[in-house]
Amino acid sequence: MSRNSMQWRQRPKLPPTHFADPSIYSDPDLFEEEKEKIFKHAWWLAVHESELPAPGDFRTYRHPGDAQLVIVRGEDMKVRAFLNICPHRGNLLVYAPSGNAKNLVCIFHQWAFNGKGDCVDIPREKAGYQERICRNDVALREVRTAVSYGGFVWVNLDDNAPSLESEIGSALDYMLPELEAEPMQTLWYYQARLKTNFKLIHDTNSEFYHDYLHIYNRITGMLKPDTGYFQRKYTAFPGGHASVGSMNVSYESYKSSGRGQLGWPHLAPNGWKLVDLFPCITFNLRTSVLRIDSYIPVAPDDVIYEFRLLGLKSDSPEIRRQREKDSAVIWGPFGRNLHEDLLASSGQGMAMANGSEAMYVLQAREEDLTIHDEVGMRHYLAEWSRRIGRSSSDPYASERLAARAA
Amino acid sequence: MTHTVDRSELEELVYETCARLDEKDFKGFLGLCDPAFAYKVSAYAPEVQREMTWLDRDRAEIEEFFGMLPKHNTDRNPLSRHAQVTKVRLDAARQRAEVTSTVQIFRTQLDGGATELFAVGRYLDTISLQADAPRLLARHVKLDTRDLGWGTHLPL
Ligand code: FES
Numbered sequence: 001m002s003r004n005s006m007q008w009r010q011r012p013k014l015p016p017t018h019f020a021d022p023s024i025y026s027d028p029d030l031f032e033e034e035k036e037k038i039f040k041h042a043w044w045l046a047v048h049e050s051e052l053p054a055p056g057d058f059r060t061y062r063h064p065g066d067a068q069l070v071i072v073r074g075e076d077m078k079v080r081a082f083l084n085i086c087p088h089r090g091n092l093l094v095y096a097p098s099g100n101a102k103n104l105v106c107i108f109h110q111w112a113f114n115g116k117g118d119c120v121d122i123p124r125e126k127a128g129y130q131e132r133i134c135r136n137d138v139a140l141r142e143v144r145t146a147v148s149y150g151g152f153v154w155v156n157l158d159d160n161a162p163s164l165e166s167e168i169g170s171a172l173d174y175m176l177p178e179l180e181a182e183p184m185q186t187l188w189y190y191q192a193r194l195k196t197n198f199k200l201i202h203d204t205n206s207e208f209y210h211d212y213l214h215i216y217n218r219i220t221g222m223l224k225p226d227t228g229y230f231q232r233k234y235t236a237f238p239g240g241h242a243s244v245g246s247m248n249v250s251y252e253s254y255k256s257s258g259r260g261q262l263g264w265p266h267l268a269p270n271g272w273k274l275v276d277l278f279p280c281i282t283f284n285l286r287t288s289v290l291r292i293d294s295y296i297p298v299a300p301d302d303v304i305y306e307f308r309l310l311g312l313k314s315d316s317p318e319i320r321r322q323r324e325k326d327s328a329v330i331w332g333p334f335g336r337n338l339h340e341d342l343l344a345s346s347g348q349g350m351a352m353a354n355g356s357e358a359m360y361v362l363q364a365r366e367e368d369l370t371i372h373d374e375v376g377m378r379h380y381l382a383e384w385s386r387r388i389g390r391s392s393s394d395p396y397a398s399e400r401l402a403a404r405a406a
Numbered sequence: 407m408t409h410t411v412d413r414s415e416l417e418e419l420v421y422e423t424c425a426r427l428d429e430k431d432f433k434g435f436l437g438l439c440d441p442a443f444a445y446k447v448s449a450y451a452p453e454v455q456r457e458m459t460w461l462d463r464d465r466a467e468i469e470e471f472f473g474m475l476p477k478h479n480t481d482r483n484p485l486s487r488h489a490q491v492t493k494v495r496l497d498a499a500r501q502r503a504e505v506t507s508t509v510q511i512f513r514t515q516l517d518g519g520a521t522e523l524f525a526v527g528r529y530l531d532t533i534s535l536q537a538d539a540p541r542l543l544a545r546h547v548k549l550d551t552r553d554l555g556w557g558t559h560l561p562l
């Protein structure tokens with residue numbers, strides 16, 4: 001029987017860990033809290049070191065904590081990140097997303113900065129500032145940077161945040177042999193603006209019950225008992241991270257998959273490993289390519305989806321072409337699965353927009369931590385609740401209690 | 407048999423491929439293609455200074471893909487491809503023509519009918535002149551647009 005308004009908005013008779021209040025996906029105030037309490041203190045995967053191979057190479061990154069960054073490889077080959085802002089009158093220092101420069105020179109009044117962030121030139125310095133200000137006083141603001149877990153460049157705006165290693169813990173350990181086997185190379189960088197909440201799209205990487213969305217997954221995995229499909233287990237790690245156990249995908253079942261011939265060092269042929277990191281980064285390694293999803297939340301209903309594809313630096317052009325081809329079948333803007341994933345998470349964004357009469361979101365499947373168990377999302381929201389200081393199933397409980405007392 | 411063509415015949419072929427795809431008449435589209443047809447979509451990413459090949463399919467792969475399309479969940483808002491042939495180079499020795507077009511692809515919402523620009527780029531077509539009518543031998547869609555939102559399953 002259908003439900004009336006009150007029944008529809010009723011809390012499910014489940015433990016509070018097993019459902020989420022829909023406002024966590026749409027409420028602008030909660031989004032501001034996420035920014036203050038999570039985004040500005042988290043380690044974000046900004047770029048891959050192969051995107052700035054030579055001294056003087058730079059890349060820009062739009063940080064979810066509302067900061068523009070520029071990441072530079074110095075003369076000493078060290079990768080450093082700075083706020084992309086000129087300390088003179090606050091102009092954007094670098095406009096292009098990538099490039100090479102001996103010094104970063106601001107177009108406005110030509111102040112120049114080297115790869116260590118030192119100011120190395122101020123036109124007519126003494127004439128205007130005499131002894132009151134000198135170039136030593138106006139260096140760039142350096143942002144904490146770590147190059148790790150396969151050459152990714154991670155940044156953190158919070159000078160006092162725990163180290164990257166302590167935040168990730170052992171979550172990436174099971175993929176480390178593959179990540180560190182050989183230097184990697186970014187092959188694709190793809191960005192798409194989506195009208196949805198970043199957590200909803202991250203969820204599509206942490207729940208596999210949505211195999212029902214993908215004809216491809218049903219054919220190559222779910223309907224093939226010998227692949228170990230239903231035996232895969234989630235492992236939850238402290239900090240809201242989770243991994244999914246390896247399986248063998250029978251790509252042969254899908255004729256034009258083109259997969260299976262070309263592998264990845266240390267990964268079993270046809271293997272698959274996936275790690276979701278809090279707050280919204282996914283490492284996804286399938287047979288011949290590493291896919292990295294990272295999200296830049298812009299507003300509760302607006303996210304920049306970043307998608308990278310990586311191969312190996314040692315690849316010949318033919319191997320590189322094959323990796324791209326392997327990936328294009330499922331992933332990429334024309335891939336069979338990515339389009340379906342983005343349709344679904346965008347559909348959630350549309351249906352549960354702020355002000356809609358959305359119901360509590362169910363995350364209640366329990367299947368002994370196997371692949372259709374929804375523990376991945378529960379584990380994520382437990383960490384979210386801890387960091388925000390609010391329950392994901394009842395985020396405004398304290399305000400309600402206070403109002404009642406008053 | 408060497409087929410002599412004039413430019414308008416080649417232009418018509420390009421425009422007809424657009425019309426067949428716009429109508430999701432994949433059989434009709436393949437009917438305009440050579441048995442050795444190859445299809446590719448690429449875009450240059452300034453972020454990483456690399457050409458990315460987002461699709462790379464031979465005729466068998468594209469046929470299989472068209473066959474699977476009804477089983478996929480997919481964006482059903484229609485696309486319309488507006489091409490303009492800008493350059494034709496005949497290679498008489500190889501009985502081929504290289505035809506370049508600019509293309510704008512629009513998407514019209516089924517719900518409400520609003521039209522938005524979906525992508526811009528170029529078609530770099532190789533057309534075979536060996537048969538009695540020109541046939542599309544290879545199409546390389548070189549996109550300027552890289553943010554395609556939730557994407558599409560359809561060839562552009
Ligand atoms: S604002 Fe950059 S030099 Fe003046």
Ligand SMILES: [Fe+2]
Nearest residue numbers: 204214337341
């Ligand atoms: Fe998916």
